[in-house]
Amino acid sequence: MDMNEAKKRINELVETLNYHAHLYYVEDTNEISDYEYDMLQRELKELEALYPQYIRKDSPTQRVGGAPVSIFAKVEHKVQMGSLQDVFSFDEVRSFIDTVRKTVDDPEFVVEPKIDGLSVSLEYHNGEFIIGSTRGDGFVGEDVTKNLMTVKSIPIKLNKDLPLIEVRGETYMPKDVFFKLVKEQEDNDEQPFKNPRNAAAGSLRQKDPKIAAKRNLDIFCFNVQQIEGIELTSHKQSLDLLKELGFKTVPGYVKVKTADEVVQQIEKIGQMRFDLAYDIDGVVIKVDSFTQRESLGSTAKVPKWAVAYKFPPEEKNSRLIDIELNVGRTGVVTPVAVFESVFLAGTSVSRATLHNQDFINEKNISIGDIIRVRKAGDIIPEVLGSVEKHGEGTFKLPDKCPVCGSELVKNADEAAIRCPNVECPAQIFRSIVHFASKGAMNIDGLGPQIVRLLLDKGLISSVADLYSLKPSDLMELDNFKEKSVNNLLTAIEKSKNNSLDRLVFALGIRNIGQASAKLLCDKFGDLENIMAASADDIASIDGFGDVMAASVYKAFHEKHMIALIEKLTQCGLNTKYVKTQVDDRFAGKIFVLTGTLPTLKRDEAKALIEKYGGKASGSVSKKTSYVLAGEEAGSKLTKAQELGIEIITEEQFREMIK
Structure with missing residues (x-):
């Protein structure tokens, strides 16, 4: 194949692949199999490797992410990316429509789902994608073009070469992608994203576009910010144009006239919201005519021609079957409600924390009751209270630890009850998981499942035992091969050189987080000095109080802690602190x-x-x-x-x- 033939074939393949990608990612249909698509893409990659001078910007091979960036450049929005006024009832929706009717004649409205994601701007010159940016504060955003290039539903080249068009859209993470990502984060002992919106925002702000590419983000476009070459007179017309140009538009938009029709559309969208493959948190109602929008104007913060109706959290009743008791690493016993499964906000829910005895008393909860349940923020299950009493009285937490049988204790200054037995198996398990976690000693590969396996096999009984593990110990365990054994032992060995503040945090001292562990190390310099410090010395640290100081002093004077630190020191863990402060320009700030x-x-x-x-x-x-x-x-x-x-x-x- 000569150069001209190669160039022609590359162009043919790019056009063909982009056509089928649009069908798949935007139109949700396909004309060829995945295998056929993969074979065409493989041919394109091979030709581009031989003839890199003919690689096109809109080639599907260029969507995997380029080189990482050190910082996102600022982008000034020529048209403000504003926000909308929220309303929470149908009465407020009707009031908005009445107000509009008092100002303009016979208005029509476009009703569309409100996608729960991250708002972005896409700018095209002569039909080519030039720059993509986040909303930021509405006036200035950040250049995330490379990351947006990895979103396969964003067209790199439009179906029509307009001189200029800027489009606003909402990037989001599909639910199935989100749940898969959370599982991976939990398996890696990483802090999981709380909801798909946070996941989308975090993914789009990755400095390495290759990471963003792996997150499989998507987008719905819902507004034309500015345009040259075509005159638009209405919102629906602009959405129809976006479809023609190749954009994936906000789904299910409908033009209506009356308040009753608006409410009907809100109810219709609300009924289907949990069946969707993506999150929506409301419905947007906009005046369709651009001329009428100008007449209506805006306040200093929001336009007067649109509102966002926000869905109330879904609540359901269920029967409380049981209350389980979980023992944490500091001995706190947490009651967890186990109830008949209910479908809430798109998923089945059967468990929720009850926090402590005070919470149970306040909500008047007992086993057998019918309880009211919802998802806080449509994500975290929570119990609102008992709505129908069937159990006797109010549930009382036991006097003894459900795991080791020790007498539980309660301090006057807190609501929680605790197991005081530091040898409690539940505390040992959770303390080791915490010790190995990312924010603490960051031992890669040592997640809860592996910790449980090591404990069950009798290979460890405390965190110090981790540093005595041998390859022969691990090779006997299920699913452990030579490579995984070496990786885990290497990670454990590497943790010995961690900064001292990580070790102090990893020890799991009550009331001491990452920041306060660093303050301790800043003040005293090494572990020996921290252990020798008086409660008054510790309390003198700016940011510490008597409670925190007492926790530290008590912890480092407990026999089991002294013995543990002695073992860890013998294992070769770093006990000296090296300050990383460059200068004191922020001293006292x-x-x-x-x-x-x-x-x-x-x-x-x-x-x-x-x-x-x-x-x-x-x-x-x-x-x-x-x-x-x-x-x-x-x-x-x-x-x-x-x-x-x-x-x-x-x-x-x-x-x-x-």
């Missing part, structure tokens, strides 16, 4: 983080603040120096504004640390 930052994860931002001598706090007060705010900042931002505290963006923060 307290930062509070809120919202989703464009490029920095929360842990990364905290590390940078501490690197320059500052402190990251979880709550806003008069002592707060700065609030570092990202997208969808919540109540912390509001409180900061009320107190007159300086609010900074990530860009401003980066300027401060240059």
Whole structure:
């Protein structure tokens, strides 16, 4: 094959593959089998490898993600990516429609599902995808073009070469992809995403596009922000055009005239919401005519020509079958409701935490009752209370540990009850899982299932025993091969060199998290000094109180902790702390983080603040120096504004640390 033939064949393959990809990812249909598609793509890859000069930007081989970026560039939106006013009842919907009718004659409305994802802008010049960006604060977003290129339903080249079009869409993670990702995160002892929206946002902000590509994001487009070459007069016309151009548009949009028709559409969408392959959190109602929109105008925050109806959380009744008791790593006994399975927010639910005895008393719950259940945020199951009494009285937590039989204790200053037996099998299991977790010693491959296996086989009885494991011990276990044995032992050995603050956190001391473990190490320098410190010395640390200081002092004076630390030291674990602070420009400054930052994860931002001598706090007060705010900042931002505290963006923060 000569060069001209190769170029021609590459073009043919790109056109053919893009046609079939559009059918599959946008039209939800197919004309060829997956195998035939794969064979065509393989041929294209081979030709592109031989003739890289003919690789097209819109080739499907270019959707796997390019080189990682160190930071996302800022993108100024020429047209503001605003938000809508939320309404929560049909009365509010009817009131909105009445208000519109008082201003314009015979308005028509487009009703469409509100996709629960991350809003993005897609900009095309002469029919080619040029830049994609996040919403940000509505005025300035971040350039995530490389990551959006991996979303297969986004056309790289449009069906018509318009001089300019900017489209707004909602990137989302399909439910099946989300559940698979969460399982992988849990298996790897990573903190799982709470819901598909957070997963989509986290995936789109990955600095490595190859990771974003693996997340299988999707998109629905729902608005034309700006356009040249065609004059649009209505919203429905713009959605129809988006379809023609090759975009995957928001599904099920309908144009109606009356308030009754609007309500009927909301009810229809609400009935099918949990059967959808993606999350929706409401319904958007928009005036169709662009001329009428101009007449209606906007407030300082939201347009007057649209509202978003938000679905109330779905609630159902179920019979409480049992209350199980789980013992945590610090001995806390947590009651868990086990009830007859109910279908809520798209999944079957049969368990929910009951927190503690005070919660059970407040809700008047006993086994056999009919209880009211819902999913908080459509994700986390929760019990609202007993609605029909069948059990006798109110359930009482036992006096003895359900695992080891020790007498349970309750401190006056907390609602929880605890098993005081540090040798309790349940506590040992959970303490080892915590010790190996990502935020602690980060022993890759040592998840709950492996810990349980090692305990059941008698190979370990404490975290110190991990460092005495031999290849021959592990080779006898099911599903362990030479490679997996070597990987686990290497990860365990590597953990010996972790920073001391990781070890302190891994020890599982009550009231001591990652940040406070670092403060301890900053103050005392090594483990020996921490153990020798008095409660008053510890309480003098800025950010510590008497309760935290007492927890640390007590923990390091318990016989089992002293014996454990002695063993860990003998095993060669690092007990010295090396400060990573660069300078003290933030000395005495307290930062509070809120919202989703464009490029920095929360842990990364905290590390940078501490690197320059500052402190990251979880709550806003008069002592707060700065609030570092990202997208969808919540109540912390509001409180900061009320107190007159300086609010900074990530860009401003980066300027401060240059």
